[in-house]
Amino acid sequence: MPTRRSTATMKDVALRARVSLATVSRAFAVPGSVSEALTQRIIAAARELNYTINVNARSLRSQSSGLIVVLIPDIGNPFFSVLLQGIEEQARAQGLAILIGDTHGDSELAATYARLLDTRRADGMILLNGTVPNRAHDGARLKPQRYPVVAISERIPGADIAMVGINNRAASCEAVGHLAALGHRRIAHIMGPADNILTHERAQGYRDSILAHGCDMWPEAVQPGAFSIHAGRAAMAKLLDSAAPPTAVFAASDEIAIGAIIEAKARGLLVPDDLSVMGFDDIAYAESYDPALSTINQPRREMGRRAMVMLGALIADPDQRQADVILDHRLVVRASTAPPRVASRKLTSRT
Amino acid sequence: MPTRRSTATMKDVALRARVSLATVSRAFAVPGSVSEALTQRIIAAARELNYTINVNARSLRSQSSGLIVVLIPDIGNPFFSVLLQGIEEQARAQGLAILIGDTHGDSELAATYARLLDTRRADGMILLNGTVPNRAHDGARLKPQRYPVVAISERIPGADIAMVGINNRAASCEAVGHLAALGHRRIAHIMGPADNILTHERAQGYRDSILAHGCDMWPEAVQPGAFSIHAGRAAMAKLLDSAAPPTAVFAASDEIAIGAIIEAKARGLLVPDDLSVMGFDDIAYAESYDPALSTINQPRREMGRRAMVMLGALIADPDQRQADVILDHRLVVRASTAPPRVASRKLTSRT
DNA sequence: ACAACTCATGTAAAGGTTTACAGCGTCGAT
DNA sequence: ATCGACGCTGTAAACCTTTACATGAGTTGT
Known part of the structure; x- marks a missing residue:
C-alpha cells in the first residue's frame, strides 16, 4: 500500500486559476480551444501547484493508455x-x-x-x-x-x-551468390531453429542460389541449428567431421557464424583461408570479430x-x-570470406 | 480515436452472477473474503462474458499502476x-x-x-x-x-x-593483481567515460593494485576512454605508440578490451603472447571472442x-x-592473459 | 433591433474500479 | 429469549479526467 501522496488535481488548478475544471482540461489537451489569457493563468496555476496529470484517470476516461x-x-x-x-x-x-x-x-x-x-x-x-x-x-x-x-x-x-x-530469401540467395562468385563450389548452410519461419526462408534462398550457380549438393550440406553461438559451433563440427567438408558456410545468423568460426579455429583451420563463413543480420559484434564477419545487413x-x-x-x-x-538489405563483405584455397582439396581424405 | 470495444465490466459480471459489484471486485482482489459458492458463480460468469479487468480503472482507484x-x-x-x-x-x-x-x-x-x-x-x-x-x-x-x-x-x-x-574497486584490484601475478610489471589501464562513477572506482582499484604490487607507474599508463570498442581501440593505439608500451592492459570494460585487442592485432601483436588484456563485466561475447577474454564477472x-x-x-x-x-564478483581467467614474454624486457629502455 | 451564428466557458455525466461503512443472518453464550 | 460477535454481502462514495451539451456574450447581416 503506497502512502497516498497528496498531489494537486485539475480541480485544484481550476480553483486557483478561477476557471472551471473543464477549461483546465481543455487548456492542456485541446490546443486552440482556450483563450490565450486563460491558458496563461492556468499554466501559471499548474506550475505553482506543481501539478501533473493523472495518467490513469486520463486513460480510464479516454480508453487509451x-x-x-x-x-x-x-x-x-x-x-x-x-x-x-x-x-x-x-x-x-x-x-x-x-x-x-x-x-x-x-x-x-x-x-x-x-x-x-x-x-x-x-x-x-x-x-x-x-x-x-x-x-x-x-x-x-x-x-x-x-x-x-x-x-x-x-x-x-x-x-x-x-x-x-x-526479403530473406533474396538476401540469402545473394549471400550464397557472393560465396559462389569467390569460386566456392562446396557451400554448406547452417540453419536457424526449425520452428522459425525465417529459418526456412533463408534456407530456401540458399537452395535457390546453389541451384542457380550449379554448386555441389550433398545430403549433409544443410545442417539444422538454432540462433546461437553454441548451435553454430556444433553444426560446424558435424560439417568438418564429414568425409568431404565444405570450403564455405552460409550461416543463418551472425551468432551461428561466430560459433562456426570458433569451431573451425579450434581445429586449426584459418578463416577465411581454409574456410569462408557468411553470417546474417550484421549485429554490432560482426564488425569487431576476428575475422570481421561478411554478412547481410538488415x-x-x-x-x-x-x-x-x-x-x-x-x-x-x-x-x-x-x-x-x-x-532493402545489404551485402556486407568483410574478412571472413575469400576465394577457396586451390590446394584445399587435399584435406578431403580420412574416413 | 480507437473504436470503442464493447467489453464486459464488473457490473455485467455482477448482474450475471446475481451479486453486487463489490462482491465481484472482492472475489478477484481479496482472496478469502467471498464465500466459495459465490466465488465459483462469479468466476463462471466472468468466463462466460469473457471479462477482463480494466487496469486503468483499477490504477485510478488504487493509486498504483x-x-x-x-x-x-x-x-x-x-x-x-x-x-x-x-x-x-x-x-x-x-x-x-x-x-x-x-x-x-x-x-x-x-x-x-x-x-x-x-x-x-x-x-x-x-x-x-x-x-x-x-x-x-x-x-x-x-x-x-x-x-x-x-x-x-x-x-x-x-x-x-x-x-x-x-565492489568495483576491489574487483579491479583483483584483476590487476592477476596480471601482476603472471609477472607483468608494466600494466596500463584504459578507463571508462570520465563522468561515470564506475570509471573512477575501477581506476582507484587499479591504482591500489599497482601500488600494492610495486608495479611500474608512468604518466601515460592511465588512458581516458569510454565504454566502447572504438574508444578502447583508440586508447590502445596511444599506449602502443608510446616509447615504452605496457605488457598488459586492464580495460574498464569488455568492450574496451575488445577494442584494445583489435588494435593490437592490427599492429601484428599477438594476444596474449605480446600483450595481455583484461576486461571487466564478462558480457556474453567475452567468452566467444578470440582470444577468449579474461575478465571480471558480475x-x-x-x-x-x-x-x-x-x-x-x-x-x-x-x-x-x-x-x-x-x-560477489568473480575473476574469470581465459585466454587473453598470459605471462609476459621474457624478451619483452628489451623494450623497456629509452627515455 | 433582432435573428442567426460563432466562440469561449461552464455543468454534469460518464468511465470501471476499490473500499469504508452499514446491514443482516447465524451462532454461541448467558 | 437476548446479546455480542462474526462473516458475508450490499450501498455508495471516491479516484481524476474527458467530453457532450448547455449557456451566455459578442458579432454579423438584414
Missing part, C-alpha cells in the same frame, strides 16, 4: 536491441511509451503479455520475429477483436497481421521505426489495412 | 540485457511489468522518464549505471517525494538511493533480481530504508 507492448523472444539477443531503439525513438515521437515483454520463446508468456491489450493497459503491440502469441488458442482471440498489431520480420501464418521486414533501426509508424496508424484507425513494408 | 520504469543508458549495450532479464523475471513474479526507458545518456530524456513517477504511470524506478535523472534540477525533486527508486551498480551522489552492485541476473526485490519492498513501504546490497 499511450503504451504499446513489444514482444521479444530474448532481450539478450543483440539483433533486437537496435530494432528496439528504432521502435522506441519513433514511439517517443508519437508520445507513446513502450512496454517490453521478453517471452524467452515461451508462448505461454507471450499470451500473458498479449493480454495487456485486453486489459486496456496497452493500445497496440509489436511482434518481433519468432514470438507468436497466437500459436495456440489466442489466434482465434486476436483476430476478431482487431487489435492493432504489427509484426517485424515475420509473417504470422493465418493471422493477417501487417509486417515490416526484408536496416534494423529503420525496421523498428517503420513498424512503429504503422502501428501508430493502426491505433488511430484499427480497421484500415496496412500494406507490408519490405526494406 | 503495477508498472516500474527501468532507466538504461543504452539498450544496445550487452551488459544490460541480462540485468534486464533478472529485473523482468522478478518483476513478473511480483505481478509487475517493466517499462524500459533508453536515455541514450541524455539526462533530459531521463528526466522525461522519471516524470512517469509523477504522473502515477509507474510505481517505482530502477536506475542502471550511468543514468542519473537527477543530475540537474531533478535531484531536488526526487528526494522530497520519496519515490521508490533503487540504483544498480552506481551510488548516486547526494541522493540517498538504495543500490545493489559489486552476477548480472542476480543484481537485477535483487534490485527488483528491493524496489518491491520500497513500493510496499516507501519510508523504510533499504540497505545496500554488495554481491
